[in-house]
Amino acid sequence: MKTSKSFVVVALFALFFAGCAVSKNSDGMSLNPTIYYKPTIHQNKTKCSANALRDLLSPDGQVLVTLCESDYKQCLLQGSCFIEDDGKITSYNYYSTKEKIPRFIEVDLNSCPYGYGVRNSCLDPYFSAAADLKYYNAGDVIFIPRLVGAVMPNGEVHDGYIVIRDSGGGVLGANRFDFFTGFFNHLAKQNTLARLGFGDPKNRFEFRLASKAEAQAARARRNYPRLKQSVFEEGRL
Structure with a gap:
């Protein structure tokens, strides 16, 4: 079968670009x-029932703050959160898990x-x-x-x-x-x-x-x- 020069050129270009695409995708990069992100929880704006409250605990088991369950989960999911209560801002960060309970620490706002x-x-x-x-x-x-x-x-x-x-x-x-x-x-x-x-x-x-x-x-x-x-x-x- 006779093949035109233009067809050969097009075919070669197609193979070249296909090869480049394969090598680019195959390098895994x-x-x-x-x-x-770091959510901000406004205590005066979030309401929940008493049985939907959860304590944010320190490494030694002290209660840092009590939050609604949904807010607690958000702090845990993101790894940290701000708590705003009557104009005061406190920053908490996940620290470790002890006795299967997540523990948090207060973070210095001036340093981190x-x-x-x-x-x-x-x-x-x-x-x-x-x-x-x-x-x-x-x-x-x-x-x-x-x-x-x-x-x-x-x-x-x-x-x-x-x-x-x-x-x-x-x-x-x-x-x-x-x-x-x-x-x-x-x-x-x-x-x-x-x-x-x-x-x-x-x-x-x-x-x-x-x-x-x-x-x-x-x-x-x-x-x-x-x-x-x-x-x-x-x-x-």
Whole structure:
């Protein structure tokens, strides 16, 4: 059968691009994202029956605060929460589980306003994530091209680098990351990462592990393990 030159050229291009697509997808460097945040619970606005109350306990069993069951579950799910009661703000962070009961500690708002991750590092909104520590170490840095140039709620422009500051029970595998977005959940219009699709676990985004020099520079920029700035997002509380 006689084949035209144009057909051969088209076929070769098709094979070339198909090969590129296979190699890009086969390297495993696409991440599976979700979002977590730090909720604010207003005690004077939440009402529940006495049998729907739950105590937030300290490591030694002391009652830190009593919450409605739904609010308690939210604090536990996100790993930390703010409690606002008559204008006073208190920050709590999950610490450990003792006798099958989750324990929390109070967090100094001046040192880690958004709560602690692992190794006593401070969570850094939009620039930190939880990862599976079987594959990563606290302080490792990943680079995500989709984040480059994105404007954060405080006006800061993202450079694409994310520092691993946390872990989580549901964060399993080398390609799974849970991104911390401060006070805003995945439904908030102000949440830049949510608008970019990082709140949908069905999405996949290209990423790579930062080089040693890149990681050192990124940690320095974000003042890891502390925070670049220990201030609240304006107007949130």
